[in-house]
Amino acid sequence: MECQKELGHPSFEPIVADYYEEALAYIECSKGHKSAILLQSQKFEVLLESAANALIEGYTLEAASSLSSAYERFFEFAINVFCKKSNTSKEALEETFKQVSKQSERQVGGFLFLHLLTFGTHYTLNKKIPELRNRVIHQGYIPTPDEVVSLGELIYSEIFTITALIKSSLSNEMQQVIMDTLQRRNEKIPQDIPRATTTGTMFFSLAMAEQKSSFQEALVSYKEARETVNGSVPFLRSLSKLVALFSKPNNPV
Numbered sequence: 706m707e708c709q710k711e712l713g714h715p716s717f718e719p720i721v722a723d724y725y726e727e728a729l730a731y732i733e734c735s736k737g738h739k740s741a742i743l744l745q746s747q748k749f750e751v752l753l754e755s756a757a758n759a760l761i762e763g764y765t766l767e768a769a770s771s772l773s774s775a776y777e778r779f780f781e782f783a784i785n786v787f788c789k790k791s792n793t794s795k796e797a798l799e800e801t802f803k804q805v806s807k808q809s810e811r812q813v814g815g816f817l818f819l820h821l822l823t824f825g826t827h828y829t830l831n832k833k834i835p836e837l838r839n840r841v842i843h844q845g846y847i848p849t850p851d852e853v854v855s856l857g858e859l860i861y862s863e864i865f866t867i868t869a870l871i872k873s874s875l876s877n878e879m880q881q882v883i884m885d886t887l888q889r890r891n892e893k894i895p896q897d898i899p900r901a902t903t904t905g906t907m908f909f910s911l912a913m914a915e916q917k918s919s920f921q922e923a924l925v926s927y928k929e930a931r932e933t934v935n936g937s938v939p940f941l942r943s944l945s946k947l948v949a950l951f952s953k954p955n956n957p958v
């Protein structure tokens with residue numbers, strides 16, 4: 706953005722940056738402009754994408770473990786959305802969640818009852834998920850890629866179904882949860898640093914109008930997107946050099 710202000714057009718310089726727990730990336734362009742990029746993705750979306758990356762690169766244990774964490778954090782997200790519907794205060798929700806934060810089973814219980822209260826119907830969890838999950842998490846079992854895909858399908862399908870329900874019935878509440886997340890992340894950035902927001906993850910994104918309906922489909926599409934992004938880096942690098950050359954005031958060309 707700072708380059709754009711100076712040049713009057715984008716610099717096209719590709720910048721690859723890592724991000725961690727806070728889903729914030731600090732970047733610096735070749736002209737020394739520093740900025741922060743904020744992802745609006747929820748934790749479960751980041752973990753799903755991390756699982757996809759691990760699986761594509763052959764780290765099956767890490768992929769299964771990220772999937773399992775994504776599943777847990779998804780219930781936290783759903784609980785947050787349900788609580789928005791009942792207008793609970795942030796502080797009361799935080800204090801309540803603190804008491805269940807270390808035991809995922811308690812969170813699942815919270816989700817089931819909030820679902821019952823919100824929609825008036827029961828939600829039946831897939832009973833096959835805990836089996837492989839427990840083997841990986843508690844016994845260090847190293848799954849095959851096919852086993853990860855099977856676990857991925859089960860977890861993805863659960864997330865897909867509940868997300869569709871939330872998007873159709875609690876869209877405003879969902880937006881509020883996303884805004885809260887952005888606000889929290891924004892407060893972590895030092896005041897003098899310019900910032901920009903991105904929708905974030907590509908594997909699964911609440912910001913997209915439609916999601917791929919299966920894990921396998923999402924994986925294929927994500928792999929393609931990853932290759933396109935990586936493949937465009939050398940091209941963008943050349944383009945940004947060319948743009949810089951033509952942008953010079955006394956350019957001889």
Ligand SMILES: [Zn+2]
Pocket residue numbers: 706707708709716734735736737738
């Ligand atoms: Zn710049």
